[in-house]
Amino acid sequence: MIKIIQGDITTLAVDAIVNAANQVMLGGGGVDGAIHDAAGDELYEACLKVPEVRPGVRCPTGEARITSGFKLPAKFVIHTVGPVYRDGLHGEPEKLAACYRNSLALAAENGCKSIAFPCISTGIYGYPKEDAAKIAVREVRKFLAAKNAKDAEEMEVIFCCFAERDAAVYEKLLS
Ligand code: AR6
Numbered sequence: 578m579i580k581i582i583q584g585d586i587t588t589l590a591v592d593a594i595v596n597a598a599n600q601v602m603l604g605g606g607g608v609d610g611a612i613h614d615a616a617g618d619e620l621y622e623a624c625l626k627v628p629e630v631r632p633g634v635r636c637p638t639g640e641a642r643i644t645s646g647f648k649l650p651a652k653f654v655i656h657t658v659g660p661v662y663r664d665g666l667h668g669e670p671e672k673l674a675a676c677y678r679n680s681l682a683l684a685a686e687n688g689c690k691s692i693a694f695p696c697i698s699t700g701i702y703g704y705p706k707e708d709a710a711k712i713a714v715r716e717v718r719k720f721l722a723a724k725n726a727k728d729a730e731e732m733e734v735i736f737c738c739f740a741e742r743d744a745a746v747y748e749k750l751l752s
Contacts, residue, residue, distance in 0.1 A: 578733050579717060579751060582693070583744040586737040587615035590650035592689035593643075594737075595680050597697045598656040602627055602635040602642065608695045608739070617648040624656070639675035641683045653687060655680045659698030662705070670712055673698055677716035685724065685732065693735040696743050710736075710746045 586594050586608060596612045599605050602624045604613040613620055623644040627635045636642045641657040657680045660672035676697050684692045694713065698704035717734050724732060738744040 578731055579714075579721070580733065580735045581744050581747045581751065582735050582737050583739075583741055584737065585611065585739065586693055586695050587611050587649060589693045589735065589737060591691040591693050591733070591735065592651065593653040593655050593684045593687070593692045594646070594649065594651040595641075595692065595694045595697070596654050596656045597695050597700070597702075598636060598658050600634045600636055600638065600658050602656055602658075605701075607700045612649070612654060615649055616646060616654065619647040620644060620654065623647070639672040639679065641676065641679040643683050643687060651693070653684075653689065655683055655692070657697065659702050659704065662698060662703040665705075665708065669698075669704065670708075673704065673709060673712050674716050677713055678720065681717070681720045681732075681734070689732070690730075691733040691735070693737045695737055695739070699743070706743060707746055710743075710750055714747070714750045 597608050627642050636658050638658045644654050646654050657676040660669040699706045699709045736747045
């Protein structure tokens with residue numbers, strides 16, 4: 578099932594919320610900052626413990642890592658790193674699609690039945706909102722179709738949009 582919610586992702590009592598993080602994974606601005614603030618210092622400590630794959634990189638662009646949610650109502654935080662948008666011709670669509678796929682796979686592996694996504698890459702990283710939403714919806718639909726075909730188990734996927742106009746973009750795509 579796919580749902581759209583307009584609001585602050587840190588308030589959602591779901592199994593997992595997704596964080597639009599950066600490769601270092603130690604917090605930042607935007608939704609990343611909000612998630613770290615609400616989860617508390619333990620989230621920072623947990624992120625520090627995620628091994629670096631190379632100096633300064635805990636999570637390469639397009640991949641995902643999971644931690645506990647600590648003070649958040651959500652059980653887990655899935656950290657993923659969206660692409661920085663240049664012109665759409667430098668692998669950005671594939672990288673953004675990978676964020677959704679890898680986050681959903683990690684959620685399923687950890688037994689999550691509900692997951693909420695922010696609009697990854699569409700803030701500081703500058704991805705055009707409509708293009709990003711199309712990729713998000715396509716990947717989630719693909720994942721749910723494959724999952725249901727396999728074990729008939731529904732996962733609730735929420736697109737959590739901070740801004741009303743972002744929610745409107747998703748409403749249009751899902752109608
Ligand atoms: N709940 C839901 N969505 C939110 C919230 C919130 N509390 N706060 C912001 N958004 P951004 P990015 C929306 O910039 O573009 C960080 O510094 C926001 O309106 O958070 O992937 C990281 O550390 C926008 O639609 O993430 C990285 O360095 C969406 O979240 C970099 O920013 C994503 O905006 C990642 O940039």
